[in-house]
Amino acid sequence: MSLRQNTQPEKILIEGxxxxxxxxxxxxxxxxxxxxxxAFLVIGIRxxxxxxxxxxxxxxxxxSITKSEKYSGRADIVDRNxxxxxxxxxxxxxxxxxxxxxxxxxxxxxxSGALPDINIKMIENKLRGDRGFVWLRRHLTPRQQxxxxxxxxxxxxxxREARRMYPLGxxxxxxxxxxxxxxxxxxxxxxxxxxxxxxxxxxxxxxxDVRVQHILENELMAAMEKFDAIGAAGLVMNVDTGxxxxxxxxxxxxxxxxxxxxxxxxxxxxxQGVYEMGSTFKIFTTAMAFDAGTATMRSSYDATNPxxxxxxxxRDFRAKNRWLSVPEIFLYSSNIGSVKMALDVGIKEHRxxxxxxxxxxxxxxxxxxxxxxxxxxRWREINxxxxxxxxxxxxxxxxxxxxxxxxxxxxxxxxxxxLRHELGEPVVGKRIIxxxxxxxxxxxMRLVVENGTGRNAAAPGYFVGGKTGTAEKVSDRKYKRxxxxxxxxxxxxxxxxxxxxxxxxxxPKGTKETLGQATGGWVAAPIIGSIVKRIAPILGFRAYxxxxxxxxxxxxKVTEESGQGQQVAAH
Amino acid sequence: MRRTTLLWSVxxxxxxVGLFIIKHRVQDLEDQLHALNAEILADRDATQVLExxxxxxxxxxxxxxLSRKLLGMKPPTADQTVxxxxxxxxxMLTDKNSTxxxxxxxxxxxxxxxxxxxxxxxINKKLHVDRWAKPxxxxxxxxx
Numbered sequence: 001m002s003l004r005q006n007t008q009p010e011k012i013l014i015e016g017x018x019x020x021x022x023x024x025x026x027x028x029x030x031x032x033x034x035x036x037x038x039a040f041l042v043i044g045i046r047x048x049x050x051x052x053x054x055x056x057x058x059x060x061x062x063x064s065i066t067k068s069e070k071y072s073g074r075a076d077i078v079d080r081n082x083x084x085x086x087x088x089x090x091x092x093x094x095x096x097x098x099x100x101x102x103x104x105x106x107x108x109x110x111x112s113g114a115l116p117d118i119n120i121k122m123i124e125n126k127l128r129g130d131r132g133f134v135w136l137r138r139h140l141t142p143r144q145q146x147x148x149x150x151x152x153x154x155x156x157x158x159x160r161e162a163r164r165m166y167p168l169g170x171x172x173x174x175x176x177x178x179x180x181x182x183x184x185x186x187x188x189x190x191x192x193x194x195x196x197x198x199x200x201x202x203x204x205x206x207x208x209d210v211r212v213q214h215i216l217e218n219e220l221m222a223a224m225e226k227f228d229a230i231g232a233a234g235l236v237m238n239v240d241t242g243x244x245x246x247x248x249x250x251x252x253x254x255x256x257x258x259x260x261x262x263x264x265x266x267x268x269x270x271x272q273g274v275y276e277m278g279s280t281f282k283i284f285t286t287a288m289a290f291d292a293g294t295a296t297m298r299s300s301y302d303a304t305n306p307x308x309x310x311x312x313x314x315r316d317f318r319a320k321n322r323w324l325s326v327p328e329i330f331l332y333s334s335n336i337g338s339v340k341m342a343l344d345v346g347i348k349e350h351r352x353x354x355x356x357x358x359x360x361x362x363x364x365x366x367x368x369x370x371x372x373x374x375x376x377x378r379w380r381e382i383n384x385x386x387x388x389x390x391x392x393x394x395x396x397x398x399x400x401x402x403x404x405x406x407x408x409x410x411x412x413x414x415x416x417x418x419l420r421h422e423l424g425e426p427v428v429g430k431r432i433i434x435x436x437x438x439x440x441x442x443x444x445m446r447l448v449v450e451n452g453t454g455r456n457a458a459a460p461g462y463f464v465g466g467k468t469g470t471a472e473k474v475s476d477r478k479y480k481r482x483x484x485x486x487x488x489x490x491x492x493x494x495x496x497x498x499x500x501x502x503x504x505x506x507x508p509k510g511t512k513e514t515l516g517q518a519t520g521g522w523v524a525a526p527i528i529g530s531i532v533k534r535i536a537p538i539l540g541f542r543a544y545x546x547x548x549x550x551x552x553x554x555x556x557k558v559t560e561e562s563g564q565g566q567q568v569a570a571h
Numbered sequence: 572m573r574r575t576t577l578l579w580s581v582x583x584x585x586x587x588v589g590l591f592i593i594k595h596r597v598q599d600l601e602d603q604l605h606a607l608n609a610e611i612l613a614d615r616d617a618t619q620v621l622e623x624x625x626x627x628x629x630x631x632x633x634x635x636x637l638s639r640k641l642l643g644m645k646p647p648t649a650d651q652t653v654x655x656x657x658x659x660x661x662x663m664l665t666d667k668n669s670t671x672x673x674x675x676x677x678x679x680x681x682x683x684x685x686x687x688x689x690x691x692x693x694i695n696k697k698l699h700v701d702r703w704a705k706p707x708x709x710x711x712x713x714x715x
Contacts, residue, residue, distance in 0.1 A: 218635075
């Protein structure tokens with residue numbers, strides 16, 4: 001022991017129990033220190049993590065509203081030019097917590113002071129109930145809200161709610177449809193795109209043009225009143241893109257009053273109603289015969305005698321009782337001639353042709369209110385014969401317009417759509433007839449307006465062509481002589497059609513002016529004439545003036561782009 | 572030793588004060604942001620209402636009634652439209668008569684291209700157009 005002390009005098013050596021005690025102490029210190037520094041490290045890392053790498057899941061206390069953030073429950077609907085058709089506005093809705101109401105009778109009485117048109121008894125009963133929440137009145141005006149606030153009843157409260165508004169009122173009501181008080185789409189586009197509109201951020205652009213829509217409804221309404229009809233329908237369709245520019249069904253309704261719309265008014269005649277269209281079907285019969293090669297523009301048929309089959313007799317409305325050329329059959333709307341043309345093609349082919357034009361199934365469009373055509377279960381000779389002039393097959397007006405579009409646009413069927421077609425977007429379609437057939441059909445339709453039954457549809461300078469149609473309505477399995485469906489289906493400008501139109505009146509009555517007639521040529525054709533005169537300039541067409549000799553430059557300006565321009569209507 | 576202590580304590584007080592001030596500023600800014608957000612929301616509501624009102628006031632039926640009644644307007648006839656070319660022609664004639672020097676003497680040089688230019692197809696096919704204007708029909712007399 002002494003030796004060690006001598007050799008290493010400075011070093012203090014501790015041995016034995018004391019040494020172990022100190023060792024233990026140091027070890028413990030190190031462990032504790034390590035633990036603490038680990039803890040601090042973890043906290044440090046976490047602090048860095050929280051402050052620097054803040055996750056988006058954590059709500060920041062305050063943030064700015066992003067530009068795209070939604071501020072109302074449902075997306076707007078606009079027309080092709082961006083005019084607002086449907087929007088959601090925030091309004092205040094009044095609710096109460098009945099448990100907090102001290103004196104229901106008094107409260108109801110005072111409330112009636114602010115909202116004079118409420119039912120006091122009903123409100124009182126609502127306030128008596130043992131519930132935590134009752135709606136008292138939805139969508140108050142700011143003035144009403146102020147009046148209620150001033151009452152100072154503590155149990156009353158307001159909830160901000162979006163309310164669907166249709167600033168254009170009845171215009172395009174059947175296309176737009178309406179929503180219920182909870183903003184659920186119940187009809188029209190609102191119903192078809194219900195989910196989409198709920199989740200969408202930007203507005204939904206329809207193919208409608210409000211200016212065209214207005215003119216369409218305006219002219220139809222005037223004609224409906226003039227001829228004392230019970231209803232009317234009208235369509236304007238772009239034949240190249242399938243866009244529906246105007247769709248009107250009268251009588252109409254105000255979608256803003258969604259609670260009190262009669263079921264009868266909701267009926268969309270253009271898509272839901274199926275009618276036997278009458279002579280307008282001769283367009284399809286003739287086109288089919290041309291395309292099958294069984295008839296040409298120079299063929300002729302014997303229309304001397306009525307056709308008798310089974311217990312029916314098929315005769316002409318104004319019989320010529322002679323041989324008629326194909327253009328004449330079309331021009332004078334000869335049933336006999338059409339029947340013979342259809343039979344030449346054959347009933348199987350006839351059925352196939354109409355089915356290709358979509359006449360045998362509900363038309364595809366962005367509406368749920370579509371009617372299924374009424375077609376014969378078994379297609380016999382007699383069916384083919386009557387269908388050739390538009391009886392025995394009931395289709396919706398939209399079917400007819402879509403079919404006629406295909407005939408005049410060069411022969412390609414395109415499904416009608418209510419959504420705006422963006423420039424450059426491809427349009428799918430299937431060829432139904434040849435270019436040549438389409439051209440011949442356009443010549444025939446032009447003839448009808450220039451020299452035939454559709455003279456009243458003329459709009460000078462715009463080259464309207466079309467076909468009249470008059471059908472008797474069926475009731476109790478009999479055709480009613482006096483109840484007619486009078487229509488005119490047209491397209492313009494005929495050298496290269498851009499738009500197809502239809503005007504239809506339900507049970508028009510003849511007037512003195514029309515010599516008591518209520519046929520398509522007398523009542524529906526003039527509607528088309530005045531519509532085209534008004535919409536053509538809007539759609540970018542320029543009337544061709546053949547009479548003015550001074551004019552050196554021909555002025556029929558029908559460019560491809562002219563109708564596409566997205567001019568802003570009201571802005 | 573004392574100096575370092577002093578330094579550290581001054582530093583820590585400064586940090587505390589700084590933190591306090593910053594915290595307050597942040598609070599202020601957040602309050603401001605809140606107010607602005609509320610304002611934005613209110614403005615958006617107002618814009619929505621105004622847009623709806625704009626659309627309401629621009630109802631085609633209303634515009635039509637007003638322009639008929641107050642301005643005596645009618646749907647335009649075919650004669651009331653002119654092409655750009657005709658317009659330039661007319662401008663030239665009036666310009667020659669007027670003493671104004673502001674002249675559009677060469678319509679082809681003007682910035683606005685006449686609409687016809689792009690459409691030679693139609694110009695060259697006057698006959699073609701006439702055929703659509705006055706179509707002819709061949710009748711079959713009472714014979715085979």
